[in-house]
Amino acid sequence: MNQCLQTIQDYGLRSLGLGERLLPRSGFTLCEQVTLIGSGLIWNVYFAALALLFGFFLANALAVAKASRNPWARKPAEWFIFLFRGSPLFIQFFLAYELLVQLPRAGIDVLGITVQTSWMTRAWAGALLVLMLNTAAYSAEIFYGALRNLPKGELEAADAYGMAGWTRWRRVVWPTAMRLAWPAYTNEAIFLFHATTLVFFSGFPAFQQRGDALYYANYFADKTFNPFIAYPIVAGYFVLLTLGLIALFGLVNRRLNRHLPGAAKKIRYRPNLIR
Amino acid sequence: MLSHCTDPSALQGLAWLSCYLTTGNHMLFYASFGTVLLLLAITAPVALLFGFGGAMASRSRIAGVRWFGRIYTSMVRGVPDIIFFLFVPIALDQGFEWLRSRVYCDPSVPVRQGNEFIVCAAAKLPLSTSPEWVHQAYGIFLAVIAFAVVFGAFAANVLHGAMNAVPRAQLETAEAYGMTPRQVNRRILVPQMWTYALPGLANLWMILIKATPLLFVLGVEDIVYWARELGGAKTRAYAYPHPDWRLYYFLAILVFYLLMTWGSERIFDRIRARLSRGQATAAGEAMRKAAT
Numbered sequence: 001m002n003q004c005l006q007t008i009q010d011y012g013l014r015s016l017g018l019g020e021r022l023l024p025r026s027g028f029t030l031c032e033q034v035t036l037i038g039s040g041l042i043w044n045v046y047f048a049a050l051a052l053l054f055g056f057f058l059a060n061a062l063a064v065a066k067a068s069r070n071p072w073a074r075k076p077a078e079w080f081i082f083l084f085r086g087s088p089l090f091i092q093f094f095l096a097y098e099l100l101v102q103l104p105r106a107g108i109d110v111l112g113i114t115v116q117t118s119w120m121t122r123a124w125a126g127a128l129l130v131l132m133l134n135t136a137a138y139s140a141e142i143f144y145g146a147l148r149n150l151p152k153g154e155l156e157a158a159d160a161y162g163m164a165g166w167t168r169w170r171r172v173v174w175p176t177a178m179r180l181a182w183p184a185y186t187n188e189a190i191f192l193f194h195a196t197t198l199v200f201f202s203g204f205p206a207f208q209q210r211g212d213a214l215y216y217a218n219y220f221a222d223k224t225f226n227p228f229i230a231y232p233i234v235a236g237y238f239v240l241l242t243l244g245l246i247a248l249f250g251l252v253n254r255r256l257n258r259h260l261p262g263a264a265k266k267i268r269y270r271p272n273l274i275r
Numbered sequence: 276m277l278s279h280c281t282d283p284s285a286l287q288g289l290a291w292l293s294c295y296l297t298t299g300n301h302m303l304f305y306a307s308f309g310t311v312l313l314l315l316a317i318t319a320p321v322a323l324l325f326g327f328g329g330a331m332a333s334r335s336r337i338a339g340v341r342w343f344g345r346i347y348t349s350m351v352r353g354v355p356d357i358i359f360f361l362f363v364p365i366a367l368d369q370g371f372e373w374l375r376s377r378v379y380c381d382p383s384v385p386v387r388q389g390n391e392f393i394v395c396a397a398a399k400l401p402l403s404t405s406p407e408w409v410h411q412a413y414g415i416f417l418a419v420i421a422f423a424v425v426f427g428a429f430a431a432n433v434l435h436g437a438m439n440a441v442p443r444a445q446l447e448t449a450e451a452y453g454m455t456p457r458q459v460n461r462r463i464l465v466p467q468m469w470t471y472a473l474p475g476l477a478n479l480w481m482i483l484i485k486a487t488p489l490l491f492v493l494g495v496e497d498i499v500y501w502a503r504e505l506g507g508a509k510t511r512a513y514a515y516p517h518p519d520w521r522l523y524y525f526l527a528i529l530v531f532y533l534l535m536t537w538g539s540e541r542i543f544d545r546i547r548a549r550l551s552r553g554q555a556t557a558a559g560e561a562m563r564k565a566a567t
Contacts (some may be wrong), residue, residue: 012566083414086536087529088485094499095529098522194355201357201492225364227393241531 004031014211016038023209028224029253030213036216037233043212045126045241047196052189060174077140084137089130089195090202096130097121097203123204131199135192139185146181147173164209179256186249190242197234213237283514295515304501311487313497314419316506318482321423323476326418328428331460333435348435351428360489363421364414372401411496418493426483440471468548474567477543484535488528498528 008022012035024032065077084092103117119125150173158172197214200206206215213234220230280286280294295301332344349360373386375398396402401409441464445535449463457522491499506521 016424016492080538083533087532088488089490090499091490091529092527093530094502095522095525098519101519102522147332194357197355197357214355214358217358220359221365225369226387227362227369231362235358238355238358242353 004029005040006034007031008035011035012039013042015042015216017208017210019162021208023219025223025255028220030229033216033220033230034233037213037230038221038237039215040062040216041237041241043123043199043210044193047128047131047199047203048189048193048210050128051192051196055132055135055139055192055256058132059143061155062136062140063147066140066144067147079138081137081253084134085141089134090198092134093127093198093202093204095203096126100126121204122207123199127202127204131192131196134195135188138188138191142181142184144178144186145184147178149180150176175256182249182253182256186253189249190245193242193245194238231252293517295517298515300501300505303496304498304505307496307498308466308499310415310491312453313489314415314422314490315406315483317419318422318426319480322426323431323478325423325427326432326434327429329427330434333431334438336456344431347430348431351425352421356425356486357489358494359425360418360492363424364417367399367420372542373397385520391421395416414493414495416489418495420481421493422486426486429479429482430476433479434468436475437468437472441467455562473543473550477539477547480539480543481536484532484539498531508543522559 007029008031011032013019016039021034062077062080063071066081068074068077073136100117100120103120107116108115120129153170154176155168158168163171197212200211200215201271209215209219211219217230217234221227224230279290280297283291283294286294328346329344331347332340335341335344358359369392372394374390376382376386376394379393379397384395386392400415414500445463445467446459449459454462488497490497503521506519506524508519509516
């Protein structure tokens with residue numbers, strides 16, 4: 001037990017570069033595997049949380065642009081969504097890495113200030129960017145569908161109240177669209193969370209062996225030739241966190257539907273799509 | 276190999292490019308697109324079969340079979356698919372080798388020795404003496420199984436939903452005619468469910484297309500592998516030296532996938548329109564209105 005506490009102290013934050021530098025080489029205990037894989041999970045949560053946060057705003061903008069009548073706004077949004085939904089996330093990671101490596105090493109001069117670019121090729125920034133754009137494209141399609149399915153009566157009611165423009169959008173259109181889109185968006189969030197496992201298997205190298213949960217699980221499975229311990233551990237972690245994610249989004253769903261008695265049903269988790 | 280390509284260093288411009296793009300390795304690169312298409316062609320029906328079995332099992336009246344079906348379909352949902360892509364091939368490979376080791380090797384020697392998984396040479400799969408293509412084919416075979424297991428679970432979800440969507444009255448009518456449950460399944464349920472399953476299956480096909488680059492993770496020499504091999508910077512030691520061109524190779528792959536998904540979308544639109552013609556659904560109603 002004490003030994004395990006020591007292991008947690010040594011490796012609990014290994015994926016962030018804190019604690020013991022060297023990974024265990026032989027005689028892997030169950031505790032070491034659980035700790036290191038859990039430590040890698042920090043990255044998965046980091047990628048998912050930030051990509052969802054930024055992607056949400058971008059997705060809203062894209063959905064509005066796609067629903068717009070002005071072709072100058074609609075066409076770029078349509079192309080962006082097609083590009084990211086039509087190609088595999090895996091390829092997007094590779095391509096983004098190769099693109100970001102092309103940036104000048106010394107940095108770019110903007111108005112006399114040198115902007116450093118080397119950090120963009122690191123996973124924490126580059127992969128986050130790809131994940132954010134990707135989830136924005138998928139969510140935008142969901143929000144766009146919701147915008148098209150707004151009940152006609154609610155819009156007419158808003159018109160009857162004399163609302164127009166921004167007021168109408170903020171008070172009626174957007175809340176209703178969110179309410180309609182939320183179950184689908186919950187699934188999208190889960191897919192994105194699962195997609196974070198791809199980061200260290202694609203272009204972005206794991207810097208000083210600071211990888212995500214699957215990176216460490218793969219390390220153990222390769223070293224012990226035994227897939228039956230490490231992979232179920234990751235799977236268990238992911239099931240737990242997925243349930244947490246569903247609970248969190250369920251709370252938001254309850255809030256969005258609070259004016260409709262009985263409408264805030266439990267979100268049914270209807271998966272499951274890969275990119 | 277083209278005839279004018281004997282001395283690559285003397286070539287310029289387009290001639291150089293035409294020779295460069297027809298080297299043996301490039302031919303393997305083009306062939307690997309075939310590998311992807313082959314994987315799609317094999318996996319799709321196999322996964323559909325797995326899915327059909329899973330959906331049938333989860334509707335079974337025998338509790339054990341029903342639980343197996345339920346666990347199979349829900350297992351793949353909560354866990355990232357890539358974990359299965361990494362897990363299933365190793366687990367299968369070790370399973371096969373363990374079975375063979377019980378037959379061909381001394382059974383008293385344990386397979387797991389500390390951190391090692393060791394079987395005798397006769398039980399190795401594929402045998403170390405077999406040619407390279409057997410190793411490749413075996414890798415693809417394991418990949419197909421892994422894809423079929425994961426996508427079978429997705430398909431089982433879709434088909435299970437479609438079976439529930441067939442109007443209950445239809446099945447009850449069949450029962451009233453005195454058909455056995457097996458006959459109801461075969462004559463009423465299965466023929467009618469496809470209309471309801473098509474949107475989900477179409478979606479699944481798109482996802483399957485986009486999952487094929489994961490072959491690279493499984494160690495198959497697929498398009499991603501060749502793009503990295505060929506695109507990497509080549510020094511003077513090579514016949515065709517060039518800087519790091521991986522960006523262009525990945526762009527080509529991206530275009531390939533965009534074309535695949537775009538084309539599939541067009542085809543599914545057609546099938547959808549065809550299936551909803553004259554149907555008592557919202558889509559069918561819209562078509563009727565548009566026609567008049």
